[in-house]
Amino acid sequence: EIHEPEEVSVWFREGSSCCQETLARNQRFTETPVNMPGADKETDLSERIESFLSELKRCGSGAGSLRGSAETARETTALLRRITAQARWGNAGELMEIIRKEGRRMTAAQPSETTVGNMIRRVLKIIREEYARSRGSSEETDQQESLHKLLTSGGSSEDNFRQHFTHLKANVIEAINELLTELEGTTDNISMQALEHIHSNEVIMTIGRSRTVEAFLKDAARKRKFHVIVAECAPFCQGHEMATSLCKEDIETTVIPDAAIFAVMSRVNKVIIGTQTVLANGGLRAVNGTHTLALAAKHHSTPLIVCAPMFKLSPQFPNEEDTFHKFVSPHEVLPFTEGEILSKVNAHCPVFDYVPPELITLFISNIGGNAPSYIYRLMSELYHPEDHEL
Amino acid sequence: MGDRLTTSTLLVTEEDEKKHEIIRAKGEGKELTKEEKQRLRKEKKQHKKNKKDDRGPPEKEKEKEKASVPAPSKPATQSPAHKAAPVPVNASASESPVAAEKPAKSKAELRAERRARQDSERASKQGKKEGGQQSTSSKPKATPNELQPVVKRLPDHVQVDDPVALKKLAKKLERQQKSGQGCSLNITGVKVPLRSDYGYKVSLFSHLHQYSRKNPPTQQISIPVTVIHPSIVRLGLQYSQGIIAGSNARSVALLHAFKQVIQDYSTPPNEELSRDLVNKLSPYISFLSQCRPLSASMGNAIKYIKKEISNIPSQCKEEEAKRILQECIDSYINEKIILASEAISKYAIEKISDGDVILVYGCSSLVNHILCEAFEKQRKFRVIVVDSRPRLEGREALRRLVKKGIRCTYVLISALSYILPEVSKVFLGAHALLANGYVMSRVGTSQIALVAKAYNVPVLVCCETYKFCERVQTDSFVSNELDDPDDLIVTRNGKTHLENWQTVKSLGLLNLVYDVTPPDFVDLVITDLGMIPCTSVPVVLRVKNVDQ
Numbered sequence: 034e035i036h037e038p039e040e041v042s043v044w045f046r047e048g049s050s051c052c053q054e055t056l057a058r059n060q061r062f063t064e065t066p067v068n069m070p071g072a073d074k075e076t077d078l079s080e081r082i083e084s085f086l087s088e089l090k091r092c093g094s095g096a097g098s099l100r101g102s103a104e105t106a107r108e109t110t111a112l113l114r115r116i117t118a119q120a121r122w123g124n125a126g127e128l129m130e131i132i133r134k135e136g137r138r139m140t141a142a143q144p145s146e147t148t149v150g151n152m153i154r155r156v157l158k159i160i161r162e163e164y165a166r167s168r169g170s171s172e173e174t175d176q177q178e179s180l181h182k183l184l185t186s187g188g189s190s191e192d193n194f195r196q197h198f199t200h201l202k203a204n205v206i207e208a209i210n211e212l213l214t215e216l217e218g219t220t221d222n223i224s225m226q227a228l229e230h231i232h233s234n235e236v237i238m239t240i241g242r243s244r245t246v247e248a249f250l251k252d253a254a255r256k257r258k259f260h261v262i263v264a265e266c267a268p269f270c271q272g273h274e275m276a277t278s279l280c281k282e283d284i285e286t287t288v289i290p291d292a293a294i295f296a297v298m299s300r301v302n303k304v305i306i307g308t309q310t311v312l313a314n315g316g317l318r319a320v321n322g323t324h325t326l327a328l329a330a331k332h333h334s335t336p337l338i339v340c341a342p343m344f345k346l347s348p349q350f351p352n353e354e355d356t357f358h359k360f361v362s363p364h365e366v367l368p369f370t371e372g373e374i375l376s377k378v379n380a381h382c383p384v385f386d387y388v389p390p391e392l393i394t395l396f397i398s399n400i401g402g403n404a405p406s407y408i409y410r411l412m413s414e415l416y417h418p419e420d421h422e423l
Numbered sequence: 424m425g426d427r428l429t430t431s432t433l434l435v436t437e438e439d440e441k442k443h444e445i446i447r448a449k450g451e452g453k454e455l456t457k458e459e460k461q462r463l464r465k466e467k468k469q470h471k472k473n474k475k476d477d478r479g480p481p482e483k484e485k486e487k488e489k490a491s492v493p494a495p496s497k498p499a500t501q502s503p504a505h506k507a508a509p510v511p512v513n514a515s516a517s518e519s520p521v522a523a524e525k526p527a528k529s530k531a532e533l534r535a536e537r538r539a540r541q542d543s544e545r546a547s548k549q550g551k552k553e554g555g556q557q558s559t560s561s562k563p564k565a566t567p568n569e570l571q572p573v574v575k576r577l578p579d580h581v582q583v584d585d586p587v588a589l590k591k592l593a594k595k596l597e598r599q600q601k602s603g604q605g606c607s608l609n610i611t612g613v614k615v616p617l618r619s620d621y622g623y624k625v626s627l628f629s630h631l632h633q634y635s636r637k638n639p640p641t642q643q644i645s646i647p648v649t650v651i652h653p654s655i656v657r658l659g660l661q662y663s664q665g666i667i668a669g670s671n672a673r674s675v676a677l678l679h680a681f682k683q684v685i686q687d688y689s690t691p692p693n694e695e696l697s698r699d700l701v702n703k704l705s706p707y708i709s710f711l712s713q714c715r716p717l718s719a720s721m722g723n724a725i726k727y728i729k730k731e732i733s734n735i736p737s738q739c740k741e742e743e744a745k746r747i748l749q750e751c752i753d754s755y756i757n758e759k760i761i762l763a764s765e766a767i768s769k770y771a772i773e774k775i776s777d778g779d780v781i782l783v784y785g786c787s788s789l790v791n792h793i794l795c796e797a798f799e800k801q802r803k804f805r806v807i808v809v810d811s812r813p814r815l816e817g818r819e820a821l822r823r824l825v826k827k828g829i830r831c832t833y834v835l836i837s838a839l840s841y842i843l844p845e846v847s848k849v850f851l852g853a854h855a856l857l858a859n860g861y862v863m864s865r866v867g868t869s870q871i872a873l874v875a876k877a878y879n880v881p882v883l884v885c886c887e888t889y890k891f892c893e894r895v896q897t898d899s900f901v902s903n904e905l906d907d908p909d910d911l912i913v914t915r916n917g918k919t920h921l922e923n924w925q926t927v928k929s930l931g932l933l934n935l936v937y938d939v940t941p942p943d944f945v946d947l948v949i950t951d952l953g954m955i956p957c958t959s960v961p962v963v964l965r966v967k968n969v970d971q
Contacts, residue, residue: 266837270913273913276921277920286929286930287931290812290813293938295870324874325873381832
């Protein structure tokens, strides 16, 4: 899980929106009558949602707690389960509407945190499946399969989820619990495959800090001896943390600056990296510097292995620069101590890099290893096409 | 005798000739005795070694001999392998199956004798060659039609993992103390210091030195320094602390320091200036290479000075000779560095068009000069400066360009893929251009060239011809420089993760200084002779050798 780097938000703007939220909350408290139990649950729920949203907004800045993608995914799923349990809804359609509405707000709070949107889409798919199962119909996921079915089944797809089933709530909550268990086991599932991919006396290269890769390498180190070269990934230098953590397991580690990636690549056997998001075309959105690493690996014909759990798979495609990139304060790159030249210079500090799928050899996820060309298939199993746009 | 040396190939055929040469070599001037003594010492060592190796299986020794012949570039403790070796060894190889039935002891003795003979041949050849060179220094060098034999020794600074080589270096530094003083003085304890390595070295680079900036070698010299001129000491300190950095700056500083040395030099009685001054310079050069390994440009400058010094006619008066040398150095700096950069700017400005977005990396004095000139000639362009940790040299380039008024953007090298789609050209500086077309430059240059190639952006390297060198290299490991590893440590949010990296035993920090860029990433090299492709470097070297 890649740490979100710090964000120096524009303080006054952030402050004012926070103020507005607290104002709205206070108003809500004063307005709803206190003695109705249903209303209690509702305020409790909306309170939790608001706190989650503000956590997301501040995510990564000095004030909020730094969290990895796995934690975000877990919290999102837990919150969705609570919504399912406590919100008022009569049939599946209404539930999906509520979840969609909350989901839009959550993704708007932190657009770069794609796991939130992914979990929402997973839950929506769960609701659809449970609904279909309750109805007893067998056409669960075959709706988009064959062209013939699409042509002949014209009418039945107008199913708008309006039927009421008594056990739907319990089923959905049970399915979400299963999802939560799956989320908890992802890192272990990935690390279990480590020994299949790492042989002894290898030199492995990685960049920045990814908790998945860390667990992967530590698991392999229990049985095999190998070397790890960590590129420090300026300006946040998370590679340093990764290196010290790997050394605790007695793995031979070397820290190199980003500029030396191509210089040492000729001696590297494998490149293993983590990522922030896996895009729908099999490409990656990973920390800056990963594209250079991938190109250098391609030049030396070194395999590039990406360790990413399934909840990072997102149905987005790589867009143009205005929606793909995220920037943080240029103070990281050119500190304010540099003086006068700051006013005459543009400094950029992008956080993410796009890595095209041609440069990737293998994806290792909790369900096994896959080639990048298979990602579209996995995506169709996880999400329903109508949910791609929340 | 000199003619014989230059026209003959090194395959000697007659054994009698060899013996004659040995006798002739022994009868020659006293300059050879030192070398001869070394050779004889080595022969004795070989003898002892052979007697010890007696017990070993005869197969191993056969293989060792055969292996020592086809691999002349290995860091051998013996003198460099000559082509004279194959003939006697082949003879021995044909002999050995015959001798297989004989007991092992006599075979070892035969081998020892053969080895002793080879060593003495090599010694005579070496001695003859040096003697020949010193007497024919004024004559023109061998015509370039002949292939010069590879008689180079592996430089000391890439033999750190060989303890024998280290001992040799220590002894050489001690000897230089004695040779520099002259026989009348009697000062003890002042010698060119041997710097010790710092910290844990990554195993891939165990053949290179790794020094700490906190322990400069100048601390190990006592005051007053009699062996090393004070301006050289100052220069060494400036190199080791990184105050003077960049190949042009280092060469110019070196030449100025040498001018000062020549100014203060006085020929001791019974010595010739042309010989003595060269000997005086050797400990200075060793000291400087201890402070920081010499760059290719510095090496070429030193070769030029030594040649000029040894070309001084012996009847020349001292004042006259000094004046000549000062003029030579000035003209070298003027021609090779200042005028060359003017010429390169002229060519490069043709390549800059209006509306260009130019990417530069780090701080190259030449590239900065080009951009400033182009800006003065009213070209409209903007510059993107890419920088990398830990040196952050790009900030210096940024300051210089902004002062001129050029519009600049600044990013770190990890943001390269983000910024490259905007770029129309990449201008890179070089530390040296190798004979196989590889560009040796600051670490990170090859990465920039790689990503630029992926985005189809043309890469232009700007390099003066005095930085061309005859070495060849294919990767960044075999010959490089390791900088102080403590530079990588950084404190963020009050936390320094790598603070105690020395205590953690499996952690290593690697701070490389140079890397090599393959020629297929480079589209054009702009030199003072014109715009050439990367692969034309050996042609330029050949032309230069003929000129000289």
